[in-house]
Amino acid sequence: MREITDYAIKRLEDSDIQYGDIRFSDILIxxxxxxxxxxxxxxxxxxxxxxxRIIHGGWGFASSSVLSKxxxxxxxNRAKKIAKASGKTSExxxxxxxxxxxxxxxxxxxxxxxxxxxxxxxxxxxxANERLNIDEKIxxxxxxxxxxxxxxxFASTExxxxxxxxxxxxxxxxxxxxxxxxxxxxxxxxxxxGDYSSRGYEFFEGLDLLDNAEKTAQEGVDLLKAEQxxxxxxxxxxxxxxxxxxxxxxxxxxxxxxxxxxxxxxxAGTSFMTPNKLGKLRYGSDIVHITSDATAKGGLGTFGYxxxxxxxxxxxxxxxxxxVGYQASRxxxxxxxxxxxxxxxxxxxxxxxxxxxxxxxxxxxDWSRKEIIExxxxxxxxxxxxxxSIDDKRLNFMFGTEAGYLVEDGEVKKLIKNPTYTxxxxxxWRRCNAISGEDDWKLHGVPxxxxxxxxxxxxxxxxxxPARFEDVTVGVxxx
Amino acid sequence: xxxxxxxxSAKKILDKVEVDEVEVLIQRKDKALTRYANSKIHQNVGxxxxxxxxxxxxxxxxxxxxxxxxxxxxxxxxxxxxxxIAKHQKEDPDFIVLPEPKEDRSxxxxxxxxxxxxxxxQRAEKVKEIIEYASSKGVDRMYGAFETExxxxxxxxxxxxxxxxxxxxxxxxxxxxxDWDNDQGFGWSEQCSAxxxxxxxxxxxxxxVDKGLNNMDTESIEPGEYTVVLEPLAVNTMLMYLAMMGMxxxxxxxxxxxxxxxxxxxxxxxxxxxxxxxxxxxxIGFPFDYEGVPKQRVDIVKNGIANDVVYDSYTAGRDEEDxxxxxxxLPMPNPMSPMPLNLMMDTGDASIQxxxxxxxxxxxxxxxxxxxxxxxxKGILTGLTRDGTWRIEDGEVTQPLKNLxxxxxxxxxxxxxxxxxxxxxxxxxxxxxxxxxxxxxxxxKFNFTGxxxx
Numbered sequence: 001m002r003e004i005t006d007y008a009i010k011r012l013e014d015s016d017i018q019y020g021d022i023r024f025s026d027i028l029i030x031x032x033x034x035x036x037x038x039x040x041x042x043x044x045x046x047x048x049x050x051x052x053r054i055i056h057g058g059w060g061f062a063s064s065s066v067l068s069k070x071x072x073x074x075x076x077n078r079a080k081k082i083a084k085a086s087g088k089t090s091e092x093x094x095x096x097x098x099x100x101x102x103x104x105x106x107x108x109x110x111x112x113x114x115x116x117x118x119x120x121x122x123x124x125x126x127x128a129n130e131r132l133n134i135d136e137k138i139x140x141x142x143x144x145x146x147x148x149x150x151x152x153x154f155a156s157t158e159x160x161x162x163x164x165x166x167x168x169x170x171x172x173x174x175x176x177x178x179x180x181x182x183x184x185x186x187x188x189x190x191x192x193x194g195d196y197s198s199r200g201y202e203f204f205e206g207l208d209l210l211d212n213a214e215k216t217a218q219e220g221v222d223l224l225k226a227e228q229x230x231x232x233x234x235x236x237x238x239x240x241x242x243x244x245x246x247x248x249x250x251x252x253x254x255x256x257x258x259x260x261x262x263x264x265x266x267x268a269g270t271s272f273m274t275p276n277k278l279g280k281l282r283y284g285s286d287i288v289h290i291t292s293d294a295t296a297k298g299g300l301g302t303f304g305y306x307x308x309x310x311x312x313x314x315x316x317x318x319x320x321x322x323x324v325g326y327q328a329s330r331x332x333x334x335x336x337x338x339x340x341x342x343x344x345x346x347x348x349x350x351x352x353x354x355x356x357x358x359x360x361x362x363x364x365x366d367w368s369r370k371e372i373i374e375x376x377x378x379x380x381x382x383x384x385x386x387x388x389s390i391d392d393k394r395l396n397f398m399f400g401t402e403a404g405y406l407v408e409d410g411e412v413k414k415l416i417k418n419p420t421y422t423x424x425x426x427x428x429w430r431r432c433n434a435i436s437g438e439d440d441w442k443l444h445g446v447p448x449x450x451x452x453x454x455x456x457x458x459x460x461x462x463x464x465x466p467a468r469f470e471d472v473t474v475g476v477x478x479x
Numbered sequence: 480x481x482x483x484x485x486x487x488s489a490k491k492i493l494d495k496v497e498v499d500e501v502e503v504l505i506q507r508k509d510k511a512l513t514r515y516a517n518s519k520i521h522q523n524v525g526x527x528x529x530x531x532x533x534x535x536x537x538x539x540x541x542x543x544x545x546x547x548x549x550x551x552x553x554x555x556x557x558x559x560x561x562x563x564i565a566k567h568q569k570e571d572p573d574f575i576v577l578p579e580p581k582e583d584r585s586x587x588x589x590x591x592x593x594x595x596x597x598x599x600x601q602r603a604e605k606v607k608e609i610i611e612y613a614s615s616k617g618v619d620r621m622y623g624a625f626e627t628e629x630x631x632x633x634x635x636x637x638x639x640x641x642x643x644x645x646x647x648x649x650x651x652x653x654x655x656x657x658d659w660d661n662d663q664g665f666g667w668s669e670q671c672s673a674x675x676x677x678x679x680x681x682x683x684x685x686x687x688v689d690k691g692l693n694n695m696d697t698e699s700i701e702p703g704e705y706t707v708v709l710e711p712l713a714v715n716t717m718l719m720y721l722a723m724m725g726m727x728x729x730x731x732x733x734x735x736x737x738x739x740x741x742x743x744x745x746x747x748x749x750x751x752x753x754x755x756x757x758x759x760x761x762x763i764g765f766p767f768d769y770e771g772v773p774k775q776r777v778d779i780v781k782n783g784i785a786n787d788v789v790y791d792s793y794t795a796g797r798d799e800e801d802x803x804x805x806x807x808x809l810p811m812p813n814p815m816s817p818m819p820l821n822l823m824m825d826t827g828d829a830s831i832q833x834x835x836x837x838x839x840x841x842x843x844x845x846x847x848x849x850x851x852x853x854x855x856x857k858g859i860l861t862g863l864t865r866d867g868t869w870r871i872e873d874g875e876v877t878q879p880l881k882n883l884x885x886x887x888x889x890x891x892x893x894x895x896x897x898x899x900x901x902x903x904x905x906x907x908x909x910x911x912x913x914x915x916x917x918x919x920x921x922x923x924k925f926n927f928t929g930x931x932x933x
Contacts, residue, residue, distance in 0.1 A: 044560060061524040081598075081600075263516040
């Protein structure tokens with residue numbers, strides 16, 4: 001597709017615009033879901049097209065799937081008209097200078113998930129699904145696999161020429177059990193489809209769905225008769241699948257500089273982490289260190305270059321508990337004079353790039369999960385995302401997980417159902433008093449982060465190790 | 480009328496079928512969206528796309544492929560890939576056959592040339608007027624999006640279905656932040672229509688600005704049970720989540736619906752009537768679903784009684800008594816299908832002002848934010864208020880409040896309803912071409928479980 005991007009860049013360079021870039025993408029997605037023993041769906045989705053960004057008085061973006069010179073000319077003209085219209089309310093656009101690259105990047109994977117025989121994938125998922133079938137109370141059993149291949153080419157009027165190939169995959173299991181009085185769901189290794197990585201089929205194999213099916217199903221059934229989560233304030237321990245979401249919602253989104261500057265105010269909202277608090281706000285306790293790291297090996301938010309051509313990098317967001325950095329685009333960084341973080345991504349060629357999380361990671365601490373539990377007199381372990389809600393400045397949150405485990409006198413005593421906890425973001429993170437170390441640290445892939453208008457769904461990563469928070473409100477609502 | 484090229488593309492596929500059955504779904508979209516923030520246009524996009532989805536069926540084995548390449552070779556390649564997947568598939572014993580042709584219900588076409596031809600300049604001019612109006616009233620900054628879109632859809636299958644339709648949509652949102660420096664004065668408004676000429680951008684601006692200017696110096700209120708007056712957008716959110724939590728046959732068949740075991744029983748106040756009707760005069764909808772089945776009106780909650788749910792052809796075939804699809808399939812295969820995409824609720828006889836005057840002590844809510852089910856089968860939802868929450872005292876709106884978190888059983892809320900608004904408002908769901916049309920409601924004993932700082 002080099003001829004497409006070369007032609008577009010020549011046309012852009014020949015026009016009277018301030019800046020222009022083109023991003024061509026060829027996207028292949030394969031999804032397989034087995035439900036109650038039958039293959040509910042197998043779908044291959046292939047999509048090719050390009051998006052053109054222009055600064056010409058204001059920003060303009062147009063996309064098209066017509067891969068011809070005529071299609072490019074029409075799309076450039078459309079983007080120019082849109083940019084000129086934007087200029088009616090704008091006093092111009094400034095973007096921060098960055099290094100310009102000509103490069104190729106392919107992420108590290110061993111087994112191409114699209115080359116694995118379809119029968120092998122189906123048979124594996126059907127077998128995993130059958131192993132979930134342990135009790136007549138289980139109404140719904142799902143096992144699923146999903147893989148993506150992105151072939152991308154980015155070129156800009158500044159001289160950037162970047163080709164990338166990203167291969168990602170993963171999957172998971174889930175059961176829903178019912179006894180006439182209650183309905184409960186349990187998933188492995190996480191809810192909403194499982195876990196994902198920028199690795200090949202070897203990652204999916206490593207999830208070991210077969211050996212984890214029976215335990216997952218049994219816990220789904222056991223939850224029906226488990227005790228209701230107690231109400232009150234107590235220690236909570238977040239396992240990695242839930243802590244990944246906690247980091248995502250309460251640190252990932254509020255440190256997106258576009259949100260902090262108000263550009264998402266009418267939709268997703270703004271942020272309590274405003275630029276005047278940079279370097280001052282005590283976000284968490286001293287042991288809290290959170291980074292944005294697009295270089296993390298295998299992360300679902302790992303790449304070579306973002307969709308503005310910025311090389312992948314690692315940036316501190318919270319260091320020693322203090323808010324120190326943002327995820328920032330070239331335009332946003334120019335407004336606040338912070339580092340461009342290399343976080344601009346679009347979910348495909350149709351949409352324009354936005355500031356999106358890469359891998360937002362809670363760096364490891366110096367405990368072990370075992371030690372944290374042993375050193376907890378009373379508390380609840382939260383596991384498996386079920387419900388998540390947070391206000392439009394990312395302050396008041398409430399999360400529910402599929403399962404909870406009551407800890408007493410340093411031991412896990414029993415399973416509890418419908419566990420919920422709530423708090424205010426910075427108060428919560430200031431109560432973090434133990435983080436597990438590297439041995440317990442796990443990089444989760446979240447494939448469904450929504451943002452923007454038109455809405456986009458992005459794949460992001462979160463590396464975390466189990467952590468404990470003291471004096472947290474649990475057991476919310478009337479049951 | 481839909482362009483002949485869609486039909487031509489479908490025929491290119493159907494002429495080459497080598498399996499038992501094939502379904503072709505073609506969607507062509509032309510979408511433009513002008514987004515403004517901090518009182519200037521910051522994102523402004525135009526998207527054109529063409530998507531062809533093919534379902535190939537061999538006995539009871541199904542394979543699916545989608546592509547946006549429209550030349551004949553690519554379409555036939557996609558068909559062959561779908562057929563090949565079907566050959567590798569396991570049988571799905573619950574699959575019967577693809578639908579047969581049936582005549583659609585008659586109704587208006589929701590397609591307007593004014594929307595189709597709307598230009599970036601026209602959107603920018605309206606946005607500029609909104610910004611200038613807000614500034615003249617002392618509002619610091621305005622935010623929102625002005626979207627115009629046209630969608631053409633064609634469904635064809637080897638059983639003889641070949642039908643197409645088209646619709647247009649215009650949606651304008653506006654958020655006012657009256658006092659940016661002190662982070663206060665949030666106000667919201669929006670309007671949706673198939674015809675962009677019906678969008679009263681100045682009325683949208685005025686509502687958002689008025690709410691913003693009247694939402695300064697907010698106070699905290701203790702969480703607890705309060706009577707609420709919910710504006711239509713807040714009711715829309717509750718109804719949307721109720722739909723997700725159990726108004727489909729699939730949820731019922733899998734015992735995951737709040738309606739399980741309750742059909743024929745009273746689950747809401749007897750004045751509550753919830754139905755799905757794509758062909759209603761107030762609604763925007765296609766006359767058929769993504770399998771080409773005519774969309775029926777489905778009375779989901781009738782006089783407060785759990786009455787029915789929506790079906791696609793697959794879930795209809797799974798019921799012991801096959802009532803047939805109600806025309807609520809999503810693009811298949813789809814774990815979320817079937818789904819009601821044109822939900823409506825019967826009106827009552829109260830205005831919002833009358834609801835306020837009828838309230839001794841309560842809270843007025845503009846809209847909810849980031850809601851999520853806590854326990855879908857029990858109908859428990861949590862979320863927060865946003866962009867305008869006020870205390871009501873002795874029949875008057877008195878004091879702007881900081882936002883509150885609610886954790887509420889929605890069946891209890893719809894059972895406790897005291898007053899229902901006399902007017903419905905149309906909202907775009909933002910996914911598929913989905914819409915709701917709902918009134919305001921006054922509900923006592925609404926459970927707020929937390930507060931936030933703004």
